[in-house]
Amino acid sequence: MTTTRFAPSPTGYLHVGNLRTALFNYMIARKAGGTFILRIDDTDPERSKPEYVDAIQEDLSWLGITWDRIEFQSKRLDRYAEAADALRAAGRFYEAFETPTELDLKRKKQLNMGKPPVYDRAALALSEDEKAALRAERGQGVWRFKLDHERIAWTDGILGDLSIDAASVSDPVLIRGDGQVLYTIASVVDDTEMGVTHVVRGSDHVTNTATQIQIMAALGHGHPEFAHHSLLTGPQGEALSKRLGTLALRDLRADGIEPMALLSLMARLGSSQPVELVDSLDALIEGFDLSSFGSAPTKFDRDDLLPLTARFLHGVPFAEMADEIAALGVPADLAETFWEVARANITTRSDLPGWWHLFRDGGAPKVAEEDRDFVADAFARLPEPPYGPDTWSSWTAEVKAASGRKGKGLFMPLRRAVTGLDRGPEMADVMRLLQKKPTL
Template sequence: MKVRFAPSPTGLLHVGNARIALANWCLARHRGGRFLLRLDDTDTERSKPEYAQAIEEDLRWLGLDWDERIAQSDRLDRYAAAAETLKAAGRLYPCLETEEELAFKREQRTRQGKPPLYDRAALRMTKEQLDRALANGKQPHWRFLLSGVAAEWQDGVLGRRSVKLTSLSDPVLIRADGSFLYTFTSVVDDLETGITDIVRGEDHVTNTGIQLDILGALGGDPRKMRFAHLPLLTDADGGPLSKRTGSVGLRQLRRDGVEPAALAGYLAALGSSADPVPGMPAELAASYDLGKVSKSAARFDMRQLLALNRKWLHGLAFDAVRDRLPDGATEPFWNAIRGNLDLFREARDWWDVVAGEIVPIGDPADAELLRIAAEALPEEPWDEATWPAWTASVASATGRKGKALYMPLRRALTGEEHGPDLKTFLPLIGRARALRRLRQAATG
């Protein structure tokens, strides 16, 4: 088995791309196959080196590596050779219509109640007419002559699929400026690099029918190529997943603090009946199964992703995060806060609570409680027994209990209304900080 992930470096990766990359990678690793990263960068105007670099960085962040890497911009000679093969076989023919002329033809056919297909008028052009046009400076674009059959395959997700080629226009494979289109270059690469399985989005089903025809014309055996098309993602309400906001871009998710294990686990289970389990791709590959993916569109719900993110963070051991924590952070600190984290970056805020300065929150109605609490604060050393013993003495002296007792103390000590269990957190804050904050809250 050999699979490929073929992004175009014309922008940053989004979760739809990541899902396809993850599916290919897990499939290859599960079956002992190879994974090819191919940069489809023949669009020279929109492709940027910085996007190519960002794609590779984001894939590595997600836990994906590759056995081979190629760029289409390095293979232009291979496409030119393949084009000559198709020309010699009569399957690639020159066309001279302008965009305006083609638009007019489509409009006329639509008015006549006919499908707006290309009429193959260029096939009726004589050699003399073509030579005269070329001599006058016209540059042709080149179309692939589709066969009159239906392209059929057993899809790994969607089941039996068929594309009736007679209902499609002959696709343009080479533009008038000589540049090659994805429809063509992808087939040449898949054939020459030995790709056996293509896993991509459902929006490519029609492309698959066309590309199987091109594959056969280039001498390949379409029966040896396996396909699986994943249904497209929608938002939580079932609508189109918007990319304009950048909210589902991998780079933005990274900035927001989403863990790669949470995203990988969520995407691996998305669209299947399996409950998502956070984990890196190397862990997920063993159980990955395309056969479990539904034929229906999958809903990407940010709330579910963040819930998985919390689950992952809450289970991480100190050694797994030591290098990411603020300098000086200890294992007791991590164990105290990890159950309260939605995103890892919040660890920095809790470190400020135990090792830095905060603004304590005090209410005039709680001033007397806080003064008594400050006076009753025991001497160190402190341990997990300090908090219950101290609050018991404050309760006895003030008559306060429950939320009326604990909330003012938490706000004064941490500046927050919710957070880690103060039984384990108070010893980390220490007596000097605790006393200073209680006094400040009582007078503030």
């Protein structure tokens, strides 16, 4: 069975970069009728917060991304300890004691010599007495996985055939000196024990994937199918990492971005398929094709979400908006008309109250000085509401006959005087919804 996972760390709010990974893994599982696991990477007790766990679930639920089960890495520490023991027994795990400063000096020396700045494995030469002395002086060391210095090759679901020379990579630290289990080994254990068959993540994980393939082999396991999607940039190609805090899903939700607008963009961005609004998550899943994605950095522009949101709202039927419109105080007999008029003129739901305020209380008149007498006379000819579907045509016909004005010289000053706007809904529709006679 196809099994995928999304493994966020509960150290902050989900952003669009996280969503891309979650969505790809979710759609692969759902398209194959498989299992999608939400795995909370909470092995860092200081930075992991319960409120972020709740926020992760809230954001995914808002988007309609459901999981078949949720796992917490903090509850699986015994499994990681067993894997560490197995690596020690196999001679693939060793303790190292260098300080960050010492490691930095080593890297600089290697770079000056024209060598790759990888860990030199000096710890392997330490005797037991030397290790004991270092523990007494510095505390527990870190535990590194000893890589086999050979090429690690796999066929990537997006990038194609890849290989990395393990000799060009430092032996990865899997357990810190304070005992904290790091992502690299925790993910290996979880992916193998949970039967994960496909892993899609960002291209910044390619080297990490190579080391994890070796760790899996050292523990006697094969590896899932890996795919690495491109990283997002800003609209001008600038690094997006510094802006991700402003692109949190909770903020997009608060700004009125519709779930299907966001999903439609993220499901196609960076692929050979055109971005277009899709009306359901099921339809997105049906059309999803991982092989259509490329390796080039992918430009993300938050402003692209607004027209997609507007387009989505234009197609929402009244029945789905009835409660929201009733909450604005729109009379029941006008509610459906109000939605039919307003939905073509909004970008997000937050625009709706402004339109009802205009229809209920009237707009702030925008009248040029040379039009003031003309508008005053026109308003004097307008009866009191309620107005019907023919009010605008009959009123403007009377004003035209009295003033001699026609075309834009007739209609634009009246639109601006009634609504305070240069453009908007058809004025025949506006008049039907006006609750008060316009005045200057």
